[in-house]
Amino acid sequence: MLFEYVKPMEPVPAAVIPRSPDYLFQVKWDGVRLLAHVQGQRVWLHNRKLHNRTAHYPELTGLNRLIAGEAVLDGEIVAMRDGRPNFPLVLTRDLVNPRQTDFPYKIRRLMTEAPVCYLVFDLLWHAGQDLRSLPLLDRQNRLAEILRNDDTVYLVENFADGEKLFTAIAEQKLEGIVAKKTDSSYIAGKKHTAWLKIKHRQQQLVVIGGYTMKNGQINALLAGAYYQEKLIYVGKVAAGLSLQQLRELTPFLQKNTLAAPPFANLELKNQSNIYWVKPLLTAVITFQEWTDDLRMRHPVLSGFTKEEPAACILT
Structure with a gap:
């Protein structure tokens, strides 16, 4: 061997x-x-x-x-x-x-x-x-x-x-x-x-840079965090999102859409169910561990925060 x-x-x-x-x-x-x-x-x-x-x-x-x-x-x-x-x-x-x-x-x-x-x-x-x-x-x-x-x-x-x-x-x-x-x-x-x-479950402060839709409703958020001054995509989160939160978020997200992803490590264009937004909304996510390609495994939304997007740094 x-x-x-x-x-x-x-x-x-x-x-x-x-x-x-x-x-x-x-x-x-x-x-x-x-x-x-x-x-x-x-x-x-x-x-x-x-x-x-x-x-x-x-x-x-x-x-x-x-x-x-x-x-x-x-x-x-x-x-x-x-x-x-x-x-x-x-x-x-x-x-x-x-x-x-x-x-x-x-x-x-x-x-x-x-x-x-x-x-x-x-x-x-x-x-x-x-x-x-x-x-x-x-x-x-x-x-x-x-x-x-x-x-x-x-x-x-x-x-x-x-x-x-x-x-x-x-x-x-x-x-x-x-x-x-x-x-x-x-x-x-x-x-x-x-x-x-x-x-122990880990915790990460993230900024929302997109969302996905299913049956005409938002069903997941695309999260990122800054590393060396670049916004890095770290995963999609759906667990922990309530229907009330989704209803309240929809007008804000739809008002702040972008034509291209704000994430430095994603080159995908908008698909039929993926929409990009300005990185303005911040949240706390708990997750089990990082994968080898720097994605959060089993992420759960803990809640939204008043932190500035620049505070969402990979640690």
């Missing part, structure tokens, strides 16, 4: 934190999944979608100096801002098109603007041995023996008390936790109940 694409094992969502000594608990870091293959002087990286990301993260080319022997690591690449993981920031690195002629320049610039660290939590291969069938604790014990931390690479810490960890990360406004059975093998490419993710 060394230098072959490996689809990572993934946790399944859960609502309850297991109370059992058979589990260990880790912070769920809000970043991009990254597998690292290391042998001699060679370091090769790929993400969950099996895209080569070696050139995207030059900071990790020295990973071979931190590992004793050839290895395949699993972890999360994270960009920090104000002491917290910032998912939009790490995406500015991961989504750079390597086919563009200015790719090397962009990466050099982003190494300063969006520095990353690699948080390692599993060891799939070491010294010629496939470790995926071993219990998680055995893999982690070996990982702790062979991996040395530095300024960009860290071993993810394990915790015994999931409820205390969940409370602590809520206070720090982090994403959630992962509960893993200590005897679990690594089942590549599968979402498996041996690993559970328990997450």
Whole structure:
């Protein structure tokens, strides 16, 4: 499996934190999944979608100096801002098109603007041995023996008390936790109940930049937020909208229509059921998590606000 694409094992969502000594608990870091293959002087990286990301993260080319022997690591690449993981920031690195002629320049610039660290939590291969069938604790014990931390690479810490960890990360406004059975093998490419993710719902201040219609009525709002002074589309929200709100919104939205989308990352023209509006109306949306293409998963409208559109910034 060394230098072959490996689809990572993934946790399944859960609502309850297991109370059992058979589990260990880790912070769920809000970043991009990254597998690292290391042998001699060679370091090769790929993400969950099996895209080569070696050139995207030059900071990790020295990973071979931190590992004793050839290895395949699993972890999360994270960009920090104000002491917290910032998912939009790490995406500015991961989504750079390597086919563009200015790719090397962009990466050099982003190494300063969006520095990353690699948080390692599993060891799939070491010294010629496939470790995926071993219990998680055995893999982690070996990982702790062979991996040395530095300024960009860290071993993810394990915790015994999931409820205390969940409370602590809520206070720090982090994403959630992962509960893993200590005897679990690594089942590549599968979402498996041996690993559970328990997450706090996130909150984002957004500005409305469009809406959709169905049967002659508005049925969803198109939301965005500003990133690097550009309005970025982050998803469509229908849950939480009451019929009364829709009736009250309709005249305002129809009075402020635009011919083209206000979002910098959308090039769609008006379709039969999509209408663009001036980005004036702001709202608070709660959602489960960010997707890999920076969309809100399971968004729910909490309410409209009096905040200025410029305050709707991706954080």
